[in-house]
Amino acid sequence: MQVQKVKYALWAKDHLRAIAFYQESFGAALLFEMEVWSELVICGSTIGIHGGGEGKRTWTGLTFQCDDVLEAVEVVKSNGGGLVREPEQEDGQVHLAFCYDTEGNEIMLTQKRS
Secondary structure: OOOOOOEEEEEEOOHHHHHHHHHHHHOOEEEEOOOOEEEEEEOOEEEEEEEOOOOOOEEEEEEEEEOOHHHHHHHHHHOOOEEOOOOOOEOOEOOEEEEEOOOOEEEEEEEOOO
16 A cells, blocks of 8 residues: 555535635645535645535644744735634744634644744
């Protein structure tokens, strides 16, 4: 057996809204789109969007490392996502933010500590 690809799946109540969120927020490239299953690629990683979700808030474990976490928070918010809680400063900088996408999937934004 040989693994061919690793995918991370998210549920979406509105799969088109979810696709747009990840394209606009993180520059995702759409591989293909169907109502039930779509695939996006971000930094070489595949995210599957599964339609038919309930839109409930759910922790996913999905993390995006960005060059500026505070700017990334603003991008997420401007594209319909939100904050789980306000980012806190640690050791003189903000390096972590807990957010959610348009479908209630909770994601984490990180920034490499200097």
